Amino acid sequence: MVPYIVDHIPKTTPYNRRPGYSMTPEYITIHSTGNPTSTARNERAWLTNPNNNVTASWHIVVDEKEAIEAIPLNEVAWHAGDGGNGTGNRKSIGIEICESGDRQKTLQNAAELVAKLLKERGWGVDKLRRHYDWSGKICPRIFHDNGKWTGWKQFKEAVQKELFGGDNMTQDKNQPSDWAKEAWEWAKQQGLLDGTRPKDNLTRQELAVVLKRLAEKK
Ligand SMILES: [Zn+2]
Known part of the structure; x- marks a missing residue:
């Protein structure tokens, strides 16, 4: 994760940019700044x-x-374009992705940030929205190409990767991830898995063996 700086704008900021209304977020809304040079x-x-x-x-x-x-993430910000009482504005955390600098790095940083926010709340990528979903604005425009949202799909996949596989690089490959420990131990105790290679891919033939073991238990 890149450094996370908390630098709140004052509640007295003009044009009601920080209304101070409390918010219980239900979604995360992604934007891109629309400015190729601003950091x-x-x-x-x-x-x-x-x-x-x-x-x-x-x-x-x-x-x-x-x-x-x-x-603050428990206060309303005006970013979704769906009106003063819109769900996007009232119930979603607005994330702006900068269009400046190294795009690949920026997108990786954004994916890690969003994955962290989802994890903290026990949410999946189904909680992600585009600005476009609330108001029809072509935003985040960096994920929009020739009328298609290919980049958006790829971004959600990158976030998903961070959610479930992102720790592959930093953790021992022979230890299950924290989120998987309980299920991993259970599968070992049940004799469904042999307890090796927790982070390897499963082949179709290995799945067949596990299914057979499960069926034969009854
Ligand atoms: Zn936007």
Whole structure:
């Protein structure tokens, strides 16, 4: 994970950009900034720039080197374009992905950030929304190409990878991941698995053996 900086805008920020309404989030909404040069710090600075006269805000912005939280995740921000009482605005955490810098790095940082937010809440990728889903705006535009949302699908896959496989690189391959420990021990005790290679892929023939063992237990 890149550094996560908490730098909240004041509640007195003009144009009601931090209304202070409490929020119990149910979704995470993804945006891209629409600006090919602005960094996370630039985006954060814009929220409190005296020349900014729009009622628009977000919770977290991420770029190639850091993530910045501008509004607490239990407060409303105006980012979804679905109105003052819209579900997107009232019940989702708004994440802005910067379009500047190294795109691959930025997307990896965003995937890790989003996976962390999902994990903390016990959520899956089904909780992810595009700005487009709330209001029809072509956003996050970096995931939109020739009328297709191919990049969006790929991003969700990258997040999924972080959720369930992202620890492959940093953890012992011979130890199950924390989320899998209980099930892994159970499968060993039941004699369904032999207890080796917890992070290897399962072949079709191995699955057949496990299914046979399971069927024959009864
Ligand atoms: Zn957007």
